[in-house]
């Protein structure tokens with residue numbers, strides 16, 4: 366019987382191992398984590414596919430018994446030292462690798478599941494072999510492409526599974542062993558094998574391409590507002606070109622999440638380290654346009670409301686970086702709230718999934734005093750007595766709110782700034798709102814107001 370252990374029970378490790386366990390009853394799967402709170406949360410969860418996986422804080426035992434060890438620890442952007450603000454922080458990875466070396470008594474395949482810089486496998490091989498020469502290690506790169514909110518679907522029916530390994534007999538054997546695991550539910554033509562460096566780089570490149578599409582459509586959204594074009598119409602027609610395709614062309618207040626910015630910064634850093642300054646500048650621009658889009662939204666709000674939001678209540682509907690997740694890492698809502706608070710607004714946030722503690726923690730982390738921050742239990746409470754509403758996450762429930770009731774309870778003129786194009790602007794204008802929808806023809810009220818930060 367093959368034994369698999371995954372180090373890191375986060376957004377990737379938890380669901381990935383649950384799906385492997387579900388699809389491979391003959392494989393014993395354990396997920397371990399140094400965070401007792403994380404393990405307790407998994408054990409308390411009611412995920413239907415949770416059953417077959419054992420989650421444990423007994424990291425060393427499970428790792429020492431496993432044949433295949435997935436490492437799915439966090440790899441955030443470095444905050445200090447060499448490469449601060451750009452390079453990936455591999456502290457967690459390195460400590461996991463050292464621990465694997467310390468406890469291993471049998472040969473192991475070590476799988477990079479975390480997103481890492483190109484050439485990390487080489488460093489990991491060195492750590493493993495220099496600290497434990499009694500056993501053989503094969504390091505594979507098997508990056509994860511799941512998106513939050515659709516993790517299980519993505520894992521059950523992946524566009525592709527990518528496995529990179531050394532081009533040696535032992536490397537090929539290890540690749541085949543991991544391929545056998547996925548082959549139990551993924552069609553053979555969707556399992557792609559490459560060399561190690563291609564697999565590592567593909568993950569960074571894929572995220573950069575996806576984010577680049579969003580920045581492209583967001584850049585076009587600014588031009589739409591200036592010209593009277595409608596970004597939804599433009600994106601739909603552009604996306605009908607088979608070479609371009611319709612996905613990931615939705616304009617909004619900017620992309621967030623734990624991956625896009627971190628991975629592009631990492632890509633930029635790697636380019637610079639290789640002296641490739643033009644490619645570095647090219648990819649950096651994807652992040653700069655994203656920052657511009659967030660600033661542009663705040664400027665639109667402030668300039669529309671007589672050039673100040675000082676002392677005005679602004680309801681923020683949605684704090685998660687996208688719908689169907691409670692994750693607020695790098696959410697555009699943080700920057701938008703920061704901008705509004707800087708102009709003196711009193712912000713009242715409602716999100717169906719992000720907890721009050723998390724919202725306060727995120728805003729405190731960017732230096733915002735809590736005096737001007739409220740957190741509401743529903744959208745009606747958030748909007749009560751407000752001068753404006755900003756929709757920052759595309760939660761379905763925001764489409765079905767009773768906007769007549771909300772309008773009646775607001776200060777007049779009542780503004781609604783739709784950062785995700787979820788509401789029907791025409792309908793809301795009939796109720797009496799002044800509506801701004803990203804990339805759509807502007808209300809007469811908003812025309813002529815400065816829109817660029």
Ligand code: NAD
Pocket residue numbers: 372373374375376377378397398399400403424437438439440457458460461478479480481509510511512513623624
């Ligand atoms: P996460 O922060 O949710 O989970 C990482 C877990 O690893 C944490 O629970 C932490 O306690 C644990 N950990 C850290 N060091 C450890 C150690 N030495 N031993 C045991 N446990 C340890 O992170 P995540 O979102 O699951 O991301 C993990 C990796 O996967 C990152 O590299 C990320 O870039 C990549 N990734 C994430 C996503 C996503 O949607 N979140 C998608 C694809 C790839």
Ligand code: UDX
Pocket residue numbers: 509510511512513514572575579612613614615616617618619620621622623624625686687
């Ligand atoms: C992303 C990648 O999609 C996934 O393949 C990778 O493994 C991890 O990073 P995730 O961050 O979970 O996944 O969510 P995603 O659906 O990609 O959305 C990221 C951000 O882009 C969100 O803030 C979302 O609102 C925004 N977005 C997405 C847009 O603004 N427009 C779009 O058309 C699509």
